[in-house]
Amino acid sequence: MTEQTTHALPSYRGDQRVTQTRVIRSEWTKLRSLPSSAWSLLTAAVLIVGFGALYAGVRVARPPHDPASIASFDPTAISLSGVQLAQIAVGILGALLFTGEYASGMIRTSFAAVPSRLPVLWGKAVGFALALLALCVPATFAAFLVGQSILASGKLDTSLSQPGTARAVLGAALYLVAVGLLGLGLGALLRSTAGAVGALFGLLFAPQILVGLLPSSVSDHIYGYLPAPAGIAVTSVQPDPFMLAPWTGLGVFCLYVAVLLALAAWRLRRGDA
């Protein structure tokens, strides 16, 4: 019976060194072979396009009236409002790439195969960033186009040829990639899904609330440097005095992400798996 179902294993000869490129390939296989990650990414895309369209519809029904709100009306930002929701899906998926492995015990398999560990972190980061880029760039452009076509019915639309518009749409996609990496870093650092998701919400939303409690003479200067306001600056076309310049803001947000990934790398290197 046994002899019928199993066969002798041939020996293997070949270069079996672990390289970063090979680990990226491995992590890519892991990412695309989990149905749950495909579903999360699809959810993110639907949120980006769907919520943008929904909000555009709302604004057509309730157009701005007074001169101030007409002046600050930002049709690009309205069509990209789904990014605010999609960032949660993307950040949680990023965290799950690590916490899922810790929960299932897969992490031991991963680190037994790549005992230096850091290539696993970079491999996941590269693979996930590429997947997000491939998904979010088309999604934000689709959200923009769908949103503008809805806003056009109220003559509220703009176009990609307007200054800053294309930058905002592309920037929204890049922001989502960065949020995904933020989640990944939190997952690697905290190892538990609950902890990482809590920390993700905390980082993205809590600082604004806390700073809002400070006197405005202080908070006005700090606000733009908080993670989410800094990152989201790249998606606005209308200048906002409290926000950083678009690319500066995204740069600041990427610094937060870099710090988290560095902390994650530090913890991965020294801790027990």
Place this chain on the structure above:
Amino acid sequence: MRGVIGLHATGAHAAEKGTVEMIEAHGLTKRYGDKVAVDDLTFAVRPGVVTGFLGPNGAGKSTTMRLILGLDAPTSGSVTVNGKPYQRHAAPLREVGALLDARSVHPGRSATNHLRAIAQTCGMPRSRVDEVIEAVGLREVARRRAGGFSLGMGQRLGIAAALLGDPHTVILDEPVNGLDTEGIRWIRSLLRGLADEGRTVFVSSHLMSEMALTAQRLIVIGRGRLIADTTMEAFIAGAARDAVRVRTTDPGALAALLQSRGATVSPDQDGALTVSGMSTDQVGTAAGAAGITLLELTARQASLEEAFVDMTRDAVEFRAPGAESVEG
């Protein structure tokens, strides 16, 4: 790497003289907070034989295996595989293949994709994954989610992962857990085959009877400490504590007689006596001289399992208070 050096260019795993194809632990210690999981272990696991790693649940077997693979860092001491800490090998899956826990698999991924992801870390092709799946008999379920696997299929998947890199050293933590009779027989012949090819094979179990059938060498630990590092033959010889079962018409008189000669006597449930410290010959002669009628006189060998349980319990009792660095 190996191929370049030429050590294994011939394809043999046999340890040439002078090479260090083995696992070596020196004073290996691991504490988690106050708890000492592994306590000053020094041992070597050599190629060409199956070495059993035996101890009751919680003795520190799994921790030791994680330390060998660099998954946990030792509090003190060191452990090397084939001359280097595992983390320092450029081609780790060539050095060690490990089954640590059948559930070290993401439940949402298919067996094929799980193995493919492992294989890709060191550039092994799809064809290698297929070979291994074939070898462990998982072909029919290879595309199903690993989360739906039975314990036995999970073990086979873990063994497939361990064999993927054609490793010099194979480390398996409780491989027979959850396997049916057929699977257990398969593991036994697999382990012997791997050792015969000259590999280092290190297999843990909490079941002495299983080890007796597979292992030629034995490392026994209890509460993280080394109790025995010996051959299976020597262990069996040392562990055998013969007892004599005797049935008589007058148990009271016989018990008193044998006790007066220094034997230990305990009554069995069916009215017979179990005597230790005397041979069947001695019991029979003593009873005959005293005119006591014997109905049955049988030599009974203590099971290996009993010997093992006694051994680990004794070792813990005798060693714990006198040991130097326990409470330290």
